[in-house]
Amino acid sequence: AQSVTQLGSHVSVSEGALVLLRCNYSSSVPPYLFWYVQYPNQGLQLLLKYTTGATLVKGINGFEAEFKKSETSFHLTKPSAHMSDAAEYFCAVSEAGRRALTFGSGTRLQVQP
Amino acid sequence: EPEVTQTPSHQVTQMGQEVILRCVPISNHLYFYWYRQILGQKVEFLVSFYNNEISEKSEIFDDQFSVERPDGSNFTLKIRSTKLEDSAMYFCASTERDTQYFGPGTRLTVL
Numbered sequence: 053a054q055s056v057t058q059l060g061s062h063v064s065v066s067e068g069a070l071v072l073l074r075c076n077y078s079s080s081v082p083p084y085l086f087w088y089v090q091y092p093n094q095g096l097q098l099l100l101k102y103t104t105g106a107t108l109v110k111g112i113n114g115f116e117a118e119f120k121k122s123e124t125s126f127h128l129t130k131p132s133a134h135m136s137d138a139a140e141y142f143c144a145v146s147e148a149g150r151r152a153l154t155f156g157s158g159t160r161l162q163v164q165p
Numbered sequence: 166e167p168e169v170t171q172t173p174s175h176q177v178t179q180m181g182q183e184v185i186l187r188c189v190p191i192s193n194h195l196y197f198y199w200y201r202q203i204l205g206q207k208v209e210f211l212v213s214f215y216n217n218e219i220s221e222k223s224e225i226f227d228d229q230f231s232v233e234r235p236d237g238s239n240f241t242l243k244i245r246s247t248k249l250e251d252s253a254m255y256f257c258a259s260t261e262r263d264t265q266y267f268g269p270g271t272r273l274t275v276l
Binding site (some may be wrong): 086094095098101103142144146150152153156157158 | 169196198200206207208209210213220221223256258260263264265266267268269270
């Protein structure tokens with residue numbers, strides 16, 4: 053069965069610093085990969101996705117992620133954190149031929165002034 | 166911008182009662198989903214629905230759960246006899262191609 057690992061349940065950065073949120077998946081076949089963000093008391097909002105093609109994917113709010121097949125990773129980055137980025141971030145995958153998403157356990161990002 | 170909507174935002178019920186959670190997917194989407202998130206835990210897939218039937222379901226989606234598209238716009242999740250462990254945030258989603266768009270969720274509290 054597919055699994056998704058997000059290293060670090062809590063990440064704290066200073067405003068203006070690099071954001072790096074890690075995601076690794078287990079699959080012998082490259083799946084579709086997604087990052088979602090959840091602000092307090094809100095639903096899940098799609099940040100970005102990888103399906104096929106270019107391995108560096110750009111999303112909303114200045115975030116990007118790179119699919120690395122050899123490392124089975126899809127880490128999320130943002131060059132400069134903003135206070136408004138404070139939220140919970142979920143990595144999710146869907147296997148080829150299935151539509152169900154498997155989510156990681158989430159990483160709560162704190163941004164310090 | 167079209168969005169998935171869910172009602173109610175918060176539902177409180179007594180153990181053993183039936184609850185129906187409602188969702189209005191994005192109008193031109195064809196696949197619909199329910200997920201749940203128990204407090205402090207992962208978001209978990211429950212069921213997917215296409216062409217008026219269940220296309221996939223997880224082990225969580227047992228006989229006490231059912232889904233229905235009663236008309237052209239609503240998509241419902243029914244829990245027949247709620248248990249304490251059903252307390253969670255329930256998210257509805259709908260798909261355009263390969264991307265699932267989520268609603269804001271219904272927080273179900275079972276007392």
